Amino acid sequence: MFDKNDRGQVGIGTLIVFIAMVLVAAIAAGVLINTAGFLQAQAEATGEETAEQVSDRVEVVSVVGTANDDDEIDDLNVSVRRAPGAGNIDLSNVVVEVFANGTSATLVNESDGDNEFTIEQIQGDEDNPETLASSDDRAEIQFSLNENVDGAALAPGDNVVITITTAAGGTAFVEKRAPSTVESGQSYRL
Secondary structure, eight states: OOOHHHHHHHHHHHHHHHHHHHHHHHHHHHHHHHHHHHHHHHHHHHHHHHHHHHHSOEEEEEEEEEEOTTSSEEEEEEEEEEOTTOOOEEGGGOEEEEEETTEEEEEEESSSSSSEEEEEEEESOTTSTTEEOSTTOEEEEEEEHHHHTTSOOBOTTOEEEEEEEOTTSOEEEEEEEOOSOOOTTOEEEO
8 A cells, every 4th residue: 555665755855845945944044134234233323423413513602703993793703612422523624604694605624715714722632722522622713704704794783693513414503693882803702
């Protein structure tokens, strides 16, 4: 009735199919594990970049303007510090956007002489004055509205909007108004 040789052949066939299924499952598991590792690494990198954009920014402490001979605020000194939770911020890589009297300009640190700002350290590491490495560090970003923002000096009561963007993408935004009376050569906190 049953031939013992036929039964052995069926068992070997089943064993081959089983081994093939195990191999396919192992390959599929390997692909899934590699994909999961790649997605995890990508998610971590995206999370770090997002955290830097939110936290790696400066805070504007004060804006002081000096009046020119035409009784307009021309030279601005923007005092900045590192925002809470921010990493080291290299001010030589920030971009300053200024909007005043219907004119706007994008300023960078000492590039071509036209649209530039300078940095003066107030408090911090003397060996690296352009980096805010501590919450106690302070620096001034200095520029002229007449020279760098196409003659946009502030008459009494005029507004200026300043946006500072760090290399990580964090931004600080401040809007200030010139005082109602301005005298030549005087400095005013806006």
